[in-house]
Amino acid sequence: MTARIFGMGSVILSALLASALSITMAGAWAIARKPGRSGWTDVIWSYAIGLAGVVAALTPIDGPPAKxxxxxxxxxxxxxxxxxxxxARRTKGGQDDPRYAELRGEWGDRFDRRFFGFLQIQGAAAWLLSVSILVAARNPALFPAWSDWAGALILLAAVIGEAVADAQLDSFRSNPANRRRVCDTGLWGLSRHPNYFFEWLGWVAYAVIAIGPDGRFGWGWLALSGPVFMYWLLVHVSGIPPLEAHMLRSRGEAFRRTQRRIRAFWPIPLFRTEEDRP
Structure with missing residues (x-):
């Protein structure tokens, strides 16, 4: 069964998805070349992974789609x-994402060329994540298993948590009195980047479904690459580092105090000294 599930059909499908994602991110690059449009790359990336994931899950390369x-x-x-x-709603204002604005300033005249390569890496990341979805969808265990419900609940918690974090930040920013302040209320009082944490958590869901109820689906363990890769990307590459560099420049000592009081990623409270209290 396993050999049949991951035969030539899966290889061809995966290769087609890789090509499509590469072309899609080339289109995102063409849009983002002008200042004020870089935020659309994340919109395109999010929708592209969604479409690639649906195609990876439902393409009938080995029979009609199962439940x-x-x-x-x-x-x-x-x-x-x-x-x-x-x-998309956040980007409609026509401002660059702070992370990409930082890259535009750092790379200068080389921005177009280097940003193209950067977005191709993003496309490769999307392809790797689509592989996690592919193996999760094709676990041959009887449905439903406890791992299916656990994975669905984890993803639901991740989506709700990220939506709450986004809403809390939007509410904070909408108050003119907070213009030079750092959001540290609600979920933002537990993690400096709770939206990134919940984004990572969502990819744990596919690994749970892919590995299955007993772990005997060998290919399912490949889905662990999803949360491992997302953690590396968010915490060490294109998520937290450039955003925190921007916050340090724009908020200065206020953000340094936040760094001492609140963890960067994991929503686990830190012990606060009197010196670090707001």
């Missing part, structure tokens, strides 16, 4: 629509 495939497709579509639409 687990429909579940996985529904999960990735819901996540993608929520995240992509949220970023």
């Amino acid at each position: 687990r495939r429909w579940l996985v497709a529904l999960l990735v579509a819901g996540w993608s629509l929520r995240l992509g639409t949220h970023i």
Whole structure:
């Protein structure tokens, strides 16, 4: 069964998804070349992963889609629509994402060339995540298993948590009195980047579904690459580092105090000294 599931059909499908994602991110690069449009790259990336995930889950390369495939497709579509639409609403104002604005200033005249390569890496990341979805959808265990419900609940918690974090930040920013302040209320009082934490948590869901109820689906363990890769990307590469560099420049000592009081990623409270209290 395992050999049949991951035969030539899966290889061809995966290669087609890789090509499509590469072309999509080239289009995102063309849009983002002008200042004020870089935020659209994240919109496109979010929707592209959602579409690639649905295709990976439902393409009938080994028979009609089973119920687990429909579940996985529904999960990735819901996540993608929520995240992509949220970023699109935020981007309509025509301002660059602070992370990409930092790269534009750092790379100068080389921005176009280097940003193209950067977005191709993003496309490769999207492809790797689509592989996690592919193996989750094709776990041959009987459906439903406890791992299916656990994965669905984890993803639901991740989507709700990220939506709450985004809403809290939007509410904070909408108050003119907070213009030079750092958001540290609600979920933002537990983690400096709770939206990134919940984004990572969502990819744990596919690993749970892919590994299955007994761990005997060998290919399912490949889905662990999703949360491992997202943690590395968010915490060490294109998520927290450039955003915190921007916050240090724009908020200075206020953000340094926040760094001492609140963890960067994991929503676990730190012990606060009197010196660090706001």
